[in-house]
Amino acid sequence: MSTLGTAAPPAPIQWPDLPAAQQPEWPDPVALDEVRAELASYPPLVFAGECDELRTQLAAAGRGEAFLLQGGDCAETFAAATADGIRRRLKTMLQMAAVLTYGAGLPVVKMGRMAGQFAKPRSSGTETRDGVTLPAYRGDAVNDYAFTPEARIPDPRRLLRAYHTSSATLNLIRAFTTGGFADLRQVHEWNRGFAANAANARYEALARDIDKAMRFMAACGTDFEALRRVQFWASHEALLLDYERPLTRIDSRTQTPYDVSGHFVWIGERSRQTDGAHLDFAARIRNPLGVKLGPKTSPDDALEIVERLNPDNEPGRLSFITRMGAGAIRDVLPDLVRKVTESGAAVTWVCDPMHGNGMTSASGYKTRRFDDIVDEVRGFFEVHAALGTVPGGLHIELTGDDVTECLGGAMDIDDAGLAHRYESLCDPRLNHQQSLELAFLAAEMLSQR
Ligand SMILES: O=C[C@H](O)[C@H](O)COP(=O)(O)O
Ligand SMILES: C=C(OP(=O)(O)O)C(=O)O
Ligand SMILES: [Mn+2]
Numbered sequence: 153m154s155t156l157g158t159a160a161p162p163a164p165i166q167w168p169d170l171p172a173a174q175q176p177e178w179p180d181p182v183a184l185d186e187v188r189a190e191l192a193s194y195p196p197l198v199f200a201g202e203c204d205e206l207r208t209q210l211a212a213a214g215r216g217e218a219f220l221l222q223g224g225d226c227a228e229t230f231a232a233a234t235a236d237g238i239r240r241r242l243k244t245m246l247q248m249a250a251v252l253t254y255g256a257g258l259p260v261v262k263m264g265r266m267a268g269q270f271a272k273p274r275s276s277g278t279e280t281r282d283g284v285t286l287p288a289y290r291g292d293a294v295n296d297y298a299f300t301p302e303a304r305i306p307d308p309r310r311l312l313r314a315y316h317t318s319s320a321t322l323n324l325i326r327a328f329t330t331g332g333f334a335d336l337r338q339v340h341e342w343n344r345g346f347a348a349n350a351a352n353a354r355y356e357a358l359a360r361d362i363d364k365a366m367r368f369m370a371a372c373g374t375d376f377e378a379l380r381r382v383q384f385w386a387s388h389e390a391l392l393l394d395y396e397r398p399l400t401r402i403d404s405r406t407q408t409p410y411d412v413s414g415h416f417v418w419i420g421e422r423s424r425q426t427d428g429a430h431l432d433f434a435a436r437i438r439n440p441l442g443v444k445l446g447p448k449t450s451p452d453d454a455l456e457i458v459e460r461l462n463p464d465n466e467p468g469r470l471s472f473i474t475r476m477g478a479g480a481i482r483d484v485l486p487d488l489v490r491k492v493t494e495s496g497a498a499v500t501w502v503c504d505p506m507h508g509n510g511m512t513s514a515s516g517y518k519t520r521r522f523d524d525i526v527d528e529v530r531g532f533f534e535v536h537a538a539l540g541t542v543p544g545g546l547h548i549e550l551t552g553d554d555v556t557e558c559l560g561g562a563m564d565i566d567d568a569g570l571a572h573r574y575e576s577l578c579d580p581r582l583n584h585q586q587s588l589e590l591a592f593l594a595a596e597m598l599s600q601r
Contacts, residue, residue: 162402165409165436172393172429174273174422176294176306177287184394187308191398194315196412197267197322198386200403200438206385206415207440209261211468213544214500219256219598220471220545221249222387222416222502223587224265226579227272230292233317238324240552241266242333243342244584246382248591250339252546254362255595261385261545267321268388268414270314271395272578273422289577292317293392297577311395318413322386329384336379340366346588351562355592358599387442390417393429400437411437418442418473421507426456435460442471442547447480447508451491458497471500473547474532477508478524481531489541503532504547506579513559517570519580522560526593533597546594550582551575561586 178184212218223245225232241264249260270293279288279299287304289297293314296303328334340362346352347359370376390396390411399413411417417437421444423430434441443457454472462470472492476484492499505528509520529546536543556565556572557580574580582590 162407165397165400165402167393167397167429168432170427170429170432171425172423173425174391174420175393176290178306178308178394180308184308187311188394188398190312191315191395194399196399196401197315197318198412198415200405200410200412202385203410203415203439206261207466207468209259209468210416210440210471210500210544211498212259213261214467214471214498214542216258216542216544218259218261219252220261220263220500220502221245221252221548222263222265222545223248223548223550225269225551225576226265226549226581227291227577228266228269228317228321229297229577230270230313230317233321235324237552238266238321239328239333240584241550242325242328242384242552244550244552244587245384246334246339247342247346247588249382250336250343251358251362251588251591251595252598254365255358255598257599262382263385263387263416264325265387265549267318267325267386268314270317271389271391273389273391273420291578293395308394311392314395315399315413318386325384325386330381332380334380334382334384335376337366337376343588346585352589354562355589358592358596385415387416387418388414389420390430390433391420391423393433396433403438406438408438409436411439414439416440416442418444418471420444421446421475424457426453426460431457431460440468440471442473442502444473444475444504444507445488447476447484449484449488451488454488454492455495455497458492458495458499462497465496465498467498468500470498471502471544473502473504475504475507476528478505478527478531480508481528482535485532485535486539489535489539493539493541500544501536501542502545502547503529503543505529505532506547506549510579513567513570515567515570517557517567517574517580519570520558522558522582522586522589525558525582526590529590529594530597533601537601548582548587548590549579550587552584554585555581555583557581557583558586561589
């Protein structure tokens with residue numbers, strides 16, 4: 153009897169029962185089981201071979217031969233997954249990447265906090281408004297933002313919608329980035345528009361240099377057709393184990409597990425306990441990984457994470473995404489980087505200048521100062537320059553829209569201005585303009601290295 157095509161499917165992965173931080177309390181276990189089974193039957197969103205290629209590119213970033221730009225919403229929403237919304241976020245990222253490519257003189261690895269960033273860890277499990285206390289909003293994959301008891305009940309069927317929304321988002325990103333939308337000439341024209349605005353005179357010199365470089369390339373007969381397509385990677389925080397585990401599959405090429413919900417996943421500051429389920433999950437999958445490190449991280453914590461997640465010391469496997477705060481980075485980062493480097497660990501160092509700089513404005517908005525964000529990026533470059541180590545990239549919460557969520561920038565958004573268009577359901581994002589300003593400033597810092 154022929155056994156062609158009848159090979160037994162790989163045995164399902166057995167996940168150990170470990171404490172898992174920040175998981176929703178799903179009220180209906182039967183519905184949850186059905187959802188997990190359904191997710192397990194869905195096709196992968198990404199191919200394991202793509203994850204391997206990204207690992208190679210992140211290794212290059214770790215050596216200073218490329219630079220990572222990772223950015224997108226704090227919390228993606230189902231409602232914002234429209235053609236226009238996705239296009240504007242992608243456009244912002246492409247514009248930033250073009251400026252950084254010039255500043256760094258290096259290829260920029262472009263990665264969205266997109267197509268999967270639907271779950272949030274929270275400081276508190278509840279939210280109180282006007283004396284009414286309800287479960288906290290944990291992202292569209294878990295519950296609804298509306299402040300009613302019904303809306304805030306975790307509903308596992310939202311995990312299915314998170315998958316389908318991720319699928320549609322990634323499909324459009326792939327179409328845009330291979331179909332001509334990412335053409336460098338077009339991206340450059342958009343950036344010329346930004347620099348032509350009087351408010352951005354500060355960036356004129358750099359914009360002029362880039363313009364000259366473009367004309368030089370054209371005069372040399374550069375094959376611009378080859379610059380019509382870009383690679384764009386999808387990433388999100390691997391927070392909800394009921395989503396990530398069913399989407400973890402055995403790769404047929406290597407017989408090893410990959411989380412096929414995104415190319416790159418990271419473990420957040422609030423769920424990276426060394427004896428917890430998230431680090432165990434990350435250790436088992438072959439995707440390139442990020443781990444967020446806050447200002448209280450000790451060098452021993454970092455070394456333990458290296459040991460757990462990258463015992464073979466594979467370059468590109470592990471990125472440390474530091475989020476220290478502008479006031480702390482110059483004090484806290486050096487010891488961490490020095491000790492990790494002395495251990496011989498190959499790590500790609502990435503700066504998240506957002507999550508250590510949160511504050512509440514006088515009028516009560518959760519916000520961040522643009523200047524603090526810039527200062528943390530500057531501190532990140534300074535620390536790595538002083539140690540002779542490599543600043544590998546930036547991790548930014550941003551949107552392509554003209555929201556008013558972060559204070560400052562060339563438009564000088566003030567506290568009163570925050571109310572004008574504050575739309576984030578979780579953390580404040582740089583708007584389109586502020587994102588480009590940050591890219592220009594970071595490009596200047598990179599070009600001065
Ligand atoms: O995105 C990061 C966290 O989820 C967020 O900062 C937590 O915010 P909270 O303190 O409002 O819960
Ligand atoms: C939750 C986040 O960050 P952190 O884990 O660094 O707090 C985030 O990136 O939105
Ligand atoms: Mn956030």
